[in-house]
Amino acid sequence: MSKKKITLTILLFLIFCDILETFTQFCFKKSALSASEIDIANLSQIATFLHSAMTSPFLWFGLLSTISTFVIWSTILSKIDLSVAVPVASFSYILVPLTSIIFLHEKVALLRWVAIGFILIGVILVSLTSEEKKESA
Amino acid sequence: MKTSLFLIIGLIVLTSICDTISQICLKTTINSLGEFSSRHFKNVVRFILRLILKPKAWLALVFSTLSLIIWLLVLSKADLNFAFSVDSMHYIFIAIGSSLLLKEKVGGIRWLGTLSIVVGIILVTIS
Numbered sequence: 001m002s003k004k005k006i007t008l009t010i011l012l013f014l015i016f017c018d019i020l021e022t023f024t025q026f027c028f029k030k031s032a033l034s035a036s037e038i039d040i041a042n043l044s045q046i047a048t049f050l051h052s053a054m055t056s057p058f059l060w061f062g063l064l065s066t067i068s069t070f071v072i073w074s075t076i077l078s079k080i081d082l083s084v085a086v087p088v089a090s091f092s093y094i095l096v097p098l099t100s101i102i103f104l105h106e107k108v109a110l111l112r113w114v115a116i117g118f119i120l121i122g123v124i125l126v127s128l129t130s131e132e133k134k135e136s137a
Numbered sequence: 138m139k140t141s142l143f144l145i146i147g148l149i150v151l152t153s154i155c156d157t158i159s160q161i162c163l164k165t166t167i168n169s170l171g172e173f174s175s176r177h178f179k180n181v182v183r184f185i186l187r188l189i190l191k192p193k194a195w196l197a198l199v200f201s202t203l204s205l206i207i208w209l210l211v212l213s214k215a216d217l218n219f220a221f222s223v224d225s226m227h228y229i230f231i232a233i234g235s236s237l238l239l240k241e242k243v244g245g246i247r248w249l250g251t252l253s254i255v256v257g258i259i260l261v262t263i264s
């Protein structure tokens with residue numbers, strides 16, 4: 001089951017997937033923030049939490065973006081190997097913290113960037129030599 | 138952060154497990170449908186129709202929804218960059234799940250990758 005090599009178009013779609021994935025996470029975070037005063041350890045408040053998350057338009061943007069990512073990602077995987085796609089897709093492990101710093105004003109310490117480096121290497125190693133594994137970003 | 142780190146990490150473990158169950162359900166369903174060779178539009182539609190008739194595909198959707206709900210709970214309390222990094226643990230669960238349940242071969246390099254993710258997650262947690 002040999003697949004064609006990566007082309008510029010596929011690479012651009014992969015980068016687009018990274019950006020969409022980051023956008024999804026940003027939207028989910030925004031929708032969760034609108035309900036952040038709720039105590040999640042208290043199970044009876046979960047319905048209230050979900051209600052306020054669902055009334056946030058960001059949740060729906062996030063869902064739409066997840067579905068788009070899933071469709072584009074599945075199409076990409078029918079063209080190239082997972083072991084080629086994942087290293088490019090895992091760029092979102094850098095993009096998400098950057099977005100968090102710029103748009104959500106979170107702080108990312110140096111040690112955390114080192115940690116992200118380990119995760120990135122790990123994700124790439126896990127995807128190496130993979131013939132067929134999973135279909136999720 | 139008022140909510141304890143312990144609870145948040147526990148919830149991230151839970152969302153990752155739900156995600157893994159969903160992936161494994163989807164994978165076993167697609168495997169049971171057999172090879173789908175042609176990219177012809179009619180075959181794609183037929184493939185999707187056969188897929189949605191399988192109860193396990195719906196189970197995958199249920200776990201996927203559950204995973205999203207827990208993820209939203211996590212994000213309401215934790216920083217996005219923290220949660221997203223720790224969530225990379227689903228790669229570990231999928232490696233374990235594929236090897237145990239799907240009998241896929243997980244080689245040395247892949248376990249090394251898994252170890253690297255574990256080190257990364259521990260570092261994120263203490264940072």
